[in-house]
Amino acid sequence: MTTLVGFSSKYGATEGIAERIARKLREAGQDAVARPVASVDQVDEYDAFVIGSSAYMGSWRKDATEFVRRHQELITAHPVWLFSSGPLGTAGKDAQGRDLLKESEPKQFEEFGQSLQPRGMRVFFGALDPTVLGRRDKLVRRIPSGRELLPEGDFRNWVAIDEWAAEIARELSV
Numbered sequence: 001m002t003t004l005v006g007f008s009s010k011y012g013a014t015e016g017i018a019e020r021i022a023r024k025l026r027e028a029g030q031d032a033v034a035r036p037v038a039s040v041d042q043v044d045e046y047d048a049f050v051i052g053s054s055a056y057m058g059s060w061r062k063d064a065t066e067f068v069r070r071h072q073e074l075i076t077a078h079p080v081w082l083f084s085s086g087p088l089g090t091a092g093k094d095a096q097g098r099d100l101l102k103e104s105e106p107k108q109f110e111e112f113g114q115s116l117q118p119r120g121m122r123v124f125f126g127a128l129d130p131t132v133l134g135r136r137d138k139l140v141r142r143i144p145s146g147r148e149l150l151p152e153g154d155f156r157n158w159v160a161i162d163e164w165a166a167e168i169a170r171e172l173s174v
């Protein structure tokens with residue numbers, strides 16, 4: 001039984017999360033590989049799916065969304081989990097006092113929550129290195145409050161990620 005941890009990552013933060021989940025699954029005795037969704041063509045080689053993308057402007061990246069839609073029938077025939085990497089900073093709440101992880105759910109969680117009936121959907125804090133951003137992303141950080149909403153740093157919560165991977169490994173082993 002092989003689990004695909006399929007990801008879409010623009011600057012590497014989500015790739016790091018996907019690699020970590022795959023490693024934790026392997027350490028727990030599962031066969032698991034992390035691959036960019038764009039490079040996966042033999043979807044029927046896998047028996048379980050953990051699919052994740054970073055969020056930009058409230059949305060998953062296009063290749064992750066299209067991958068799930070394209071392979072929906074096959075994916076739903078197997079155990080599936082979804083994750084998103086996004087919110088930056090150390091605050092657990094946004095300016096209005098709302099749970100930041102909940103507020104950062106990409107719009108695809110609503111669609112895929114219905115269509116895939118995943119066993120779990122999680123948002124993890126992400127990472128941002130302003131020196132590697134493309135021109136348009138740099139411009140977004142220049143708009144008023146852009147820098148405040150998108151602070152520089154690596155906020156990935158490895159404890160939360162490891163715990164989630166351990167939960168998935170437990171479910172896969174029963």
Ligand SMILES: Cc1cc2nc3c(=O)[nH]c(=O)nc-3n(C[C@H](O)[C@H](O)[C@H](O)COP(=O)(O)O)c2cc1C
Nearest residue numbers: 009010011012013014054056057058086087126127
């Ligand atoms: C221009 C821009 C827009 C972003 N928009 C969002 C967003 O809407 N929601 C969110 O949670 N994170 C947002 N982020 C943060 C990224 O999702 C975060 O940095 C993520 O970890 C990047 O992962 P990647 O390197 O795998 O692409 C944004 C970042 C940038 C630079």
